Amino acid sequence: MSRPQEPHRPFFHFGNPFRTPKGSQLPPRLLSLLNVFEATLSERLQRLVPKDKNDILSLSWMKLAMESLSEIHCDIKNLITELELPVTDWDEKWIDVYLDISVKLLDISIAFTSELTRLNQGHLLLQCVLHKLESDTPDQFLRACSSLDSWRQHIRSKNPRVEGCRPILDKLVESLNLPKVKNSAKGKVLMRSMYGAKVATTYICSVFAAGFSGSTNNLLDLPVPATFPWAQVFSDVQTTVNTEIRNIFSCGEFTVLRELHAVDACSKKLYPFLQDGFGPAEGESFKNSVSDLRNTAEKLSQGLDNLSKVVLSQNQSQGEILTSKLRVGIYNLVWVMKLRLTLTCIACISVHSQKRGDILIWYPYL
Numbered sequence: 138m139s140r141p142q143e144p145h146r147p148f149f150h151f152g153n154p155f156r157t158p159k160g161s162q163l164p165p166r167l168l169s170l171l172n173v174f175e176a177t178l179s180e181r182l183q184r185l186v187p188k189d190k191n192d193i194l195s196l197s198w199m200k201l202a203m204e205s206l207s208e209i210h211c212d213i214k215n216l217i218t219e220l221e222l223p224v225t226d227w228d229e230k231w232i233d234v235y236l237d238i239s240v241k242l243l244d245i246s247i248a249f250t251s252e253l254t255r256l257n258q259g260h261l262l263l264q265c266v267l268h269k270l271e272s273d274t275p276d277q278f279l280r281a282c283s284s285l286d287s288w289r290q291h292i293r294s295k296n297p298r299v300e301g302c303r304p305i306l307d308k309l310v311e312s313l314n315l316p317k318v319k320n321s322a323k324g325k326v327l328m329r330s331m332y333g334a335k336v337a338t339t340y341i342c343s344v345f346a347a348g349f350s351g352s353t354n355n356l357l358d359l360p361v362p363a364t365f366p367w368a369q370v371f372s373d374v375q376t377t378v379n380t381e382i383r384n385i386f387s388c389g390e391f392t393v394l395r396e397l398h399a400v401d402a403c404s405k406k407l408y409p410f411l412q413d414g415f416g417p418a419e420g421e422s423f424k425n426s427v428s429d430l431r432n433t434a435e436k437l438s439q440g441l442d443n444l445s446k447v448v449l450s451q452n453q454s455q456g457e458i459l460t461s462k463l464r465v466g467i468y469n470l471v472w473v474m475k476l477r478l479t480l481t482c483i484a485c486i487s488v489h490s491q492k493r494g495d496i497l498i499w500y501p502y503l
Contacts, residue, residue: 179367195395196440248298262288282411
């Protein structure tokens, strides 16, 4: 759905997309709007600085990251309203920014959706393990052991959609080079604000892709000019999170998702009891292992459910944002058709996800 490739034009490489010529200044009202947006962005990012390294890539942290992104998107929406910038006055390149990134983010969100669905399917296997242990049949341990083997193989298998995230992430990085804005103070405020939102969105997508793929290949290190007031806090988040993720993978762990790792650790303790049996003296240890597996599995399931609610709620609002901001003033018939097709795909996936209980993650125009 991307537009035909145009000859490469040298935009900024992670440069400042809002460079005010010497001698020119923003009107006080626009400067105030920009300052408020960037200060709020700093606050949103500050929430993502982990208080403890064990918080990194927990499902609660991922939920917080999604909530922060949703709030950043709302901040952009409110800024556009405050700027009183009619869509009919928008440069065609600004429209391209909206639509091109929407399609790329929809692609990567489908990959995330499939992986979260896969994790939920794994939880069903854990429930089978626990149910069989309660069945009190002669072959209960053998059957439970078989189900536990299936779960361990399932969670270590690769998801082709997640494995293919890197090219999409590279396109998101390229999108950070926003078009220059001439003769529009409001446009400059909008592009600079969108740059901050895009950096946050691109980076968090890369963290999710790294966590879901079980590899640092998808983890990005994004340089941001120090001239941005939110640059330091973004650097703090990026350095802390990336360092911990790389440390975990360097130790040979198959996942950085905290709740999933906890369940896997409990399964390893339980497995020898199921495979080799145990005597009366080990009965208490066996019961504790079963209890630990049940508790950690429940925390994993609850964490996935909480994350599902946030991302599904966010998705339901995205079509409204695209429709309200882009349906007026887009005169290119091809792009109107593409926009309608994008929204149709979103609507179909949303309905399908609700029926199956899947998790849909999609970011709008950033």
